Amino acid sequence: MSVAVKKFGGSSLSTPGRIRQVAEMVARFHRTGRPTVVVVSARGDSTDELLAAALELNAAPSARETDQLLATGENASAALLALALHDQGAPAVSLTGPQAGIRVSGNHGAGMIAEIDPARILAHLRRGQVVVVSGFQGSDAEGDVITLGRGGSDTTAVALATALSAASCEIYTDVKGIYTADPRVVPEARVLSTIDAGVMAEMAFAGAQVMHSRAVELAASHSIDVVVRGSFTTEPGTTILGRSIDVLESQGSITAVTHDTDIVMALTRSRRPRDGLAADVLTELARASVPVDLLSWGAPDDHGFRMGFALHGSRLAPAREALSRIAAGLGCDTDVDEKVGKVSLVGVGLLNRPDYTARMLALLSRMGVTPSWVSSTHLRVSVIIPLDRVLEAVTALHQEFGLGRDDLDTPSMAAV
Template sequence: MAVLVQKYGGTSLQTLDRVRRAALRIEAAWRRSPSVAVVVSARGGRTDELLRLAADVGASGQSRELDQLLAVGEGESAALMALTLNAMGVPAVSFTGRQAGIRTTDRHGDALVSGIGAERVRAALAAGQVAVVTGFQGVDRAGDVATLGRGGSDTSAVALAARLRAATCEIYTDVDGVFTADPRVLPAARCLPWVDPGVMAEMAFAGARVLHTRCIELAAMEGVEVRVRNVSSQAPGTTVAERQDDRPLETRRAVVAVTHDTDVARVLVHCRDSRRDLAPDVFDVMAARGTVVDLVARSGPYENEFRMGFTIRRSEADRVREALHEVAASFGGGVHFDTDVGKVSVVGMGLLSRPEYAARLMGALAAAGIPTSWISTSQMRLSVIVPRERTADAVETLHREFSLAAAPPGDAVPPAPGRSATV
């Protein structure tokens, strides 16, 4: 029998009423097809509470002990959901990442899923039980708890769906799906019925908070269809999957969405010794600390000074600050961090092949009086840095420029055969 995997985020489980509401949705799915696995996040605010406790006792940075503590949040959610389902007459059993056989790499706080055994999960499903699995965690080679970092529960759900050969992984959250822009910033934003996995990965990397890049990349590699649904409504949500389209490729809408990210720091590294190429040293610092670099520009080999600029997450600046200063200072250089910036991106398909899109982006922002610096272009994303306080203005300007409030003709995805759009 086909397996359905559902994932419930922290806001979906924040109160007991929300836990019961999610349980009712799980019960409905189980009664239609009693082979349901559920992945849960920590209840809303619980992870932050645990982080504050760790900070209160002087803990800092990622560590084995912090992962031991943070894993408590998901364990609480899984047990509470299983208890709720059992009380409703739905047989359910909860599993930690270890019990579900989720294996990870050894990096605490930002581990990768390396494999899933899932024997006990399979046995529970075969017995007609709902398997409730903790997201965000697994065990490393030493047998210690390791957490998966940003978007960890989404990644857990997709990885479990791939291991169980589930055709669909439903991600339940507090919004109706994936929008053309953040609806909290732009109420005119439109919910997209479907998004290509590659486009969704770019949107996630560029600031869309609904799904994480790692989750979508894994879904694309494993052929798992992801559906983003609102736990509080019957809206069909957004399907993230490849779709055959009768319209010729070059007549489809190129721009799909506008995303923004204010968790951005602009980093400038300089050194007067032009004979020394610091770029490898800089990237070594980033890689050793698991920090992603974007919008990179650097001086050429015939210039009198080495200069390199790039963006990172503002929340990760302290992780790399000291090491970058040491590298630059050893060659008589320095580092400057600018955290008063935001990144706005236009995401779609074939953007680099249409140079007019970059021209329209820059022209629209200039006409709105929004200063820009540093632009990056690719086939799927145009990103620009703006002052942080003008980020929302830039989102509204570009959403209007590319007419994203109106749906293109035929932009709908019917439910796949045998599935309901209003589960």
């Protein structure tokens, strides 16, 4: 029988009572005879608490020791769930990421899974055990722990599903599925039954926090369906299809409105322009594992060189370090604006429907909101606006494009 891979987020394991509930659910499934692997995140706010403890002892903790510390959050979740499964009469074993054969390359805090040797997992499955794996981590060639960064447990689950030839991967979280907007901001947002992997990856990169874009991209590249559902509900949730949906490019539509309030806009300038300067800046950011969005620059001229980009707030410190390494030699300086947020329309065929961008900007204008940055692709239109107007803009755009539950009877509104 094919292996079932299930991932539970930190909110699903935040209390002993919730751990017992998850254990009961997993034990019932295991009794059906299906080999089961469970990936877990750190419980509740434990990652933030561990990081705060590190900062209390050292204002600039080393990346290696930070990874050593943060990995213990997932390890604790795995061991506690295994203990709860034992109490349910289900044989179980917990494995850290390295014990599970997960090898990682790259920088501490932003590692990438290089390969997985599933031999130990398969051996435990053959013994009839539930295997509980710590997400978010693996080891490098020297045996050091490397964490995977934001959303790393999702990526762990999908990578294990790939290595174990699973047909799908189930992600259990504190929401019922993928919504047309954050339901905490837009109560009228509805759960999508299915969504194309490409659209979901754009949603994740644009701020939707239910799934990480790396995990979605990995699932799509291996044709694995990912099911996102609530941990303690019976509702079916959302299936992220590991294959493309056939959509006519001319029939553009909006799937969701997303937002990100944990971003910054950076503007790098140099009064000594030269060819290759943009590549030098981006190379340093890449070495620091800092992905950028909304990238734009102009060709160097007599007035110098200017390049703007957005990056996630959690990567601001390594980005500053990377840029400072080249500032002196290249004569660059960088200004950072932290009082901004990103709002995005996500869907398909958006480059073929420039009226969507026009409607978005017209609505923001009526609200008295002037974007400082606009970018459009086939799957996404994003704007940078003042941070204190982000949530208001999300609500207004969700209504403008008819995405709420009350609009189910008129689905064509999003494509007019």
